[in-house]
Amino acid sequence: MKPIALVTGATGFVGNAVARALLKSGRDVRVLIRRNSNPKQLSGLGVEIFYGDLRKPETLGPALHGCRELYHVAAQYTFFNPDPKQIYASNVEGTHHILSAAQRANVAKVVYTSTVGAVGIPEDGKPGDEETPITIFDCKGHYKRSKFLAEQEAMNFYRKGLPVVIVNPSAPIGVRDVKPTPTGKMILDFLNRKMPAYIDTGLNLVDVDDVAVGHILAAEKGRAGERYILGHRNLHLREILQELSALTGLRAPRVKMPHAVALGFAYFSEGVSRLTKKPPAVEVEAVQLGKKKMFFSADKAVRELGLPQTPVRTALKKAVDWYLANGYVKEKIARRIAKHQAGKVLPVAQPES
Numbered sequence: 001m002k003p004i005a006l007v008t009g010a011t012g013f014v015g016n017a018v019a020r021a022l023l024k025s026g027r028d029v030r031v032l033i034r035r036n037s038n039p040k041q042l043s044g045l046g047v048e049i050f051y052g053d054l055r056k057p058e059t060l061g062p063a064l065h066g067c068r069e070l071y072h073v074a075a076q077y078t079f080f081n082p083d084p085k086q087i088y089a090s091n092v093e094g095t096h097h098i099l100s101a102a103q104r105a106n107v108a109k110v111v112y113t114s115t116v117g118a119v120g121i122p123e124d125g126k127p128g129d130e131e132t133p134i135t136i137f138d139c140k141g142h143y144k145r146s147k148f149l150a151e152q153e154a155m156n157f158y159r160k161g162l163p164v165v166i167v168n169p170s171a172p173i174g175v176r177d178v179k180p181t182p183t184g185k186m187i188l189d190f191l192n193r194k195m196p197a198y199i200d201t202g203l204n205l206v207d208v209d210d211v212a213v214g215h216i217l218a219a220e221k222g223r224a225g226e227r228y229i230l231g232h233r234n235l236h237l238r239e240i241l242q243e244l245s246a247l248t249g250l251r252a253p254r255v256k257m258p259h260a261v262a263l264g265f266a267y268f269s270e271g272v273s274r275l276t277k278k279p280p281a282v283e284v285e286a287v288q289l290g291k292k293k294m295f296f297s298a299d300k301a302v303r304e305l306g307l308p309q310t311p312v313r314t315a316l317k318k319a320v321d322w323y324l325a326n327g328y329v330k331e332k333i334a335r336r337i338a339k340h341q342a343g344k345v346l347p348v349a350q351p352e353s
Contacts, residue, residue: 002028006067007047008054008098009074013177013184014113014169016041017212018071023047025216032063032074032098041176054094057101064105069219072098073113075150077143077181078283082274084142091146092153099157099164109219110164112154116204116229116296117144119168127204127234127297130168130227141285151227158225165222169211170204170231170296173315175322177208182286187319190244190252191329191337194281197255198237199262202293205240206232207315210308217305228305231298233312240316247317249340250333263287 005022009015010031022029023045030048033039042049052059054074064070076090095112102110117139120132139145151166158164177184183203189195214230222228235243241252266287269280301307324334 002026003068004028004030004066005069005071006030006032006050006063007071007073008032009072009113010047011037011039011041012073012077013179013181014172014208014211015071015073016176017174017208018073018215019045019047021209021212021216022071027069030063030067032060041178054097055089057097060098060101061105064101064107067105068108070098070102070107070110071113071215071219072110073215075113075147081142087142087146088149091143092149095150095153099154099162103157103160103162108163110162111215111218111222112151112164112166113215114151114154114166114168114227115144115147116168116170116231116294118148118151119229119296121292121294125293127295129297130229130300143285155225163224165218165224166227167215167218168227168229169214170206170229170294170298172206172208172211173319174208175318177319177322180328182283184319187244187316188323188328190241191248191250191320191323192333193250195241195253197257198241198253199257199259199287200237201291202234202236202295203240204231204234204294204296204298205312205315206230206298207310207312207318210310214301214305214307217307221305223304228301228307229296229298230301230307231296232309234293234295235312236293243313243316244320247313247320247341248337250337259287259291
């Protein structure tokens with residue numbers, strides 16, 4: 001009999017990749033989704049769908065019955081919500097509810113999906129790792145604070161005997177970023193020529209499919225009570241935009257915007273959003289996070305788990321091609337990119353650092 005794995009958040013970017021990777025591994029896969037969720041990303045996958053809501057603990061038990069593993073990926077991943085209480089209800093209280101249900105169901109292994117936002121960043125500019133300290137006061141914005149608190153919930157359950165492994169993805173990129181995520185939005189803004197300038201910041205990029213495999217490796221090889229950064233390559237934002245330029249033939253912005261100017265624009269953008277009820281062009285929390293370079297080391301996950309390290313250029317190309325194929329890019333710009341890709345031989349990628 002195949003082991004049964006339950007995935008929360010399987011209609012989202014990372015959760016959907018995890019569900020697909022689990023199916024490839026030979027597991028039977030269940031997914032927990034809300035009744036108002038769009039199940040399109042699950043079409044044809046052969047997963048068993050259970051309906052429930054992380055904020056309603058009474059709806060969670062049936063999905064976990066008979067499960068060997070739980071992959072708790074679901075989260076409200078947004079840097080802007082007019083009602084921040086919803087973020088904490090989903091990310092903190094929801095984590096408590098699903099882990100409580102997993103403990104009652106005697107699940108053999110739990111993988112909780114956190115974020116590098118819950119990892120500290122050294123003052124000397126070196127990449128952060130799993131041991132870099134951080135406090136709630138270091139966390140800018142409700143999303144980051146909610147994930148810090150949710151990670152504390154996971155550790156509390158570990159201390160109570162639940163075999164929890166924590167994974168901290170950096171900035172995943174790749175296919176099926178439907179909403180898109182903040183990192184995906186950055187790529188789309190570049191493609192659709194909505195990025196006239198850049199700020200001096202940096203990210204650790206990783207292929208979303210590597211992140212998905214990393215979840216399974218964490219269940220199979222990870223030590224309970226430990227956390228593992230699922231990342232790959234640290235790049236300055238300017239370098240990311242140059243990579244996108246090489247892939248598409250579109251010019252990368254050359255103007256560097258001061259953080260203070262970007263922050264002022266973000267506050268203005270969120271103010272407009274509260275009136276129009278539309279997502280802001282730039283989120284305050286995103287700019288605040290960009291004040292420090294989000295550089296991290298995935299050495300522990302590579303060493304202990306065998307985390308794969310797909311070249312970042314390959315992952316960026318997968319993301320660009322998916323956005324092009326699914327109508328996210330303006331038609332005129334898409335034609336320009338297609339013409340460039342048809343006649344351009346890309347330079348050899350630089351060695352990964």
